Amino acid sequence: MNPVWICPTGPVVMALVIRRYRPSDKDTVLTLFGTCTREHISPCFFNAMKSFYHFSVIMALLIAGYHLGSVFAAVLLPAAWTGLVYFSCYTLYDGYVRLKLNSDMADIVGSFLSRPDDCFWVAEVEGKGQVVGMVAVVAKQSGKERYGELFRMIIAPEFRRAGLGSRLTETVLAFSKERGFSKVLLETSSTQQPAVALYKKLGFRLFDNDFFYFSNQTKYYLMQHCVCLCPHSCTLNHMKQ
Template sequence: MAPYQIRQYQERDHTQVVDMFSRGMMEHVPACFRYVLLLPKTLLLLFVVPLTIVLVSGSWLLAVLCIFFLLLLLRLLARQPFKEYVAMSLQTDMADITKSYLNAHGSFWVAESGEQVVGMVGCLPVKDPPLGGKQMQLFHLSVSSQHRGQGIAKALVRAVLQFARDQGYSDVVLETSVIQQSAITLYEAMGFQRTGKYAEVSVVKWLIVFSVIHFMYSFPSAQKHEL
């Protein structure tokens, strides 16, 4: 297990951070594809269209080819939500991390191992928190595939929690999709509670629909121990 350290983001990290962020987001495509395949509407589509071709043309070969091209189309569509999110982020907050996070009353950390950035996470204050609370939101938690299983993700989340507590925030909130099961498991293991979810619609409105889950970690007012 290679040693690592958690430190604040520096400008020299930008290329590695952006590359890891982009690759990390695209790693969710296979899970999204499997999720889409199991949706009732998808199963219906994969059954009805080839059956219609057989009934109209009498050709099973055309039906098989149709299934192949439908699967290929679905695989391409499963990429779209993540491609769009990466493109949007690279034009907004990830374009200038120092300005978007460090200069905006938030922070951004990287995990470094052997002079390589192997993990990242950011946080920003929530502009209009409910009930007049003071909330910090966690963004872009990611660890490179070669360095998972070493506790880096937990260490990055703890950095956010410690920063938020030290700054007097009452809660840390975040959002993640149902597709990101490893992230959900991590957050729940660290004490985050589900506070709601909403349906995220992407690309083909009647086909690709998945839920985004809201999580919150609240600091007890009398909490004194270290995270």
């Protein structure tokens, strides 16, 4: 039986259910995925603009414009650089959404539900059929080690900070333990600090800097949670998708 629990959303209390994805969920899931992923564009931009690197460049351009004796140049050059930084953040997340909508998210059943050790769940408001969250896990193998990788953790804005992220993550961990995986891996970024804090609270630990986008000063991290009974068999090896 699907677990039903109460999720406070402001003054309203709703019952939510976490269940396997159905093909009828596709339109809502894709819209939620695209909208929530693109929400990271603005935080990415503001974080980048607070960095010493971009601050220094803008100040240098401002001074250069001043020495050229042109107020127009003093305004235009920093503004142009700021626009380039925003464009970098926009293309990072919008490009990611477009890539996924044309790859694994175009066929969710085939990508996440065609093998017994993969799964894709949605969280919906009970009785209304309103999908408000999702998460997926994909089985991976590195040598003799089998592990799961968590993907597509998405929660609608009005249902955040109400425990849904914890429930979805715990669903992945329980599934992975049942399948005999040694661990669960995930990738997140410096833009998503609330998510990083949630994963740490649930026992994930940061073990590697995956890569760094210099233009928008975004770091991507790998995190893992051991779910096996033998911790020594839980290695830090990671096979990229």
